Amino acid sequence: MSSDMNTGTAQQDPNDPSSPVRVLLAEDQVLVRDSFKVLIGATPGMTVVGEAGTGAEAVLLAGRHRPDVVLMDVRMPDMDGIEATRRICADPATAGTRVLILTTFDLDDYVYAALQAGASGFLLKSATASELLAAIRIVASGEALLAPTVTRRLISEFLNGPRPAQVVRDLGEVTQREREVLALIGRGMSNSEIAEHLHLTVGTVKTHIGRLLAKLQARDRAQLVIAAYEGGLVTGQSSR
Structure with missing residues (x-):
């Protein structure tokens, strides 16, 4: 009740x-x-x-x-x-x-x-x-x-288990650098890990994330993880 x-x-x-x-x-x-x-x-x-x-x-x-x-x-x-x-x-x-x-x-x-x-x-x-x-x-x-350790576990379960109905996310307006950032978000990396991986400052990473949120009409980082899945940026080979 x-x-x-x-x-x-x-x-x-x-x-x-x-x-x-x-x-x-x-x-x-x-x-x-x-x-x-x-x-x-x-x-x-x-x-x-x-x-x-x-x-x-x-x-x-x-x-x-x-x-x-x-x-x-x-x-x-x-x-x-x-x-x-x-x-x-x-x-x-x-x-x-x-x-x-x-x-x-x-x-x-x-x-x-x-x-x-x-x-x-x-x-x-x-x-x-x-x-x-x-x-x-x-x-x-x-x-x-979305703590990185939890995200990685969820990604592993997603990749190794039955997949939901396939959804294709249009990433047409997303630049190549933004795709790289989005893929790393999908792999469960934190902003500092993304910055180190791409040799960027954390501030630059945050700028890219802000643009991704706007372009993909995402509420927050959780929605960007979904966009990475649906855009085909997360694969069995790229998970960690």
Whole structure:
């Protein structure tokens, strides 16, 4: 059953450090959800605005409260977390809401679909309390939570397992240098690793990434990983 924790709808103001990060919990296991609620509710600068036990409830409450972050489990009744993520990210009313997927490596087959649906990051269910809070802050700030080690693992699973339906991404407006940067993002490299690999400054790498986000109409780095897959820039030979 869904639960409303706050009737406000104003989202976090990134220019106001006193504005709390507003979090919606979407998790069907009550004990797990309650533990998240206690942890987040006791953390300065964060507040829980609602709880959902199904994907359908998550979509409903996201539209009602427009949270900064939805902490989204994958396996839920009525509607799974992937479809709920897709609906939240596609709705103009929740355009500013970021989705942080709760996953285990036993569910790797869902990860590519979650990225396609618009998820901004992934958090392992084995994460510590401090890692959970840090992940929420990162995603709320507009960044993608794709640690290189996790990205490489996901790429390995993607390349070695059954592939999703083939999608071809048009990279016609992307320059050769931008393709190189995009391929390395797809391989899970950080900005500093890309800079070292291509003999560029980190600032130049960030400039290329900004242009890629604009040209490919990507929300964040997570979406660029998908673009690298769909553009054919990630292959079995190029993964690391």
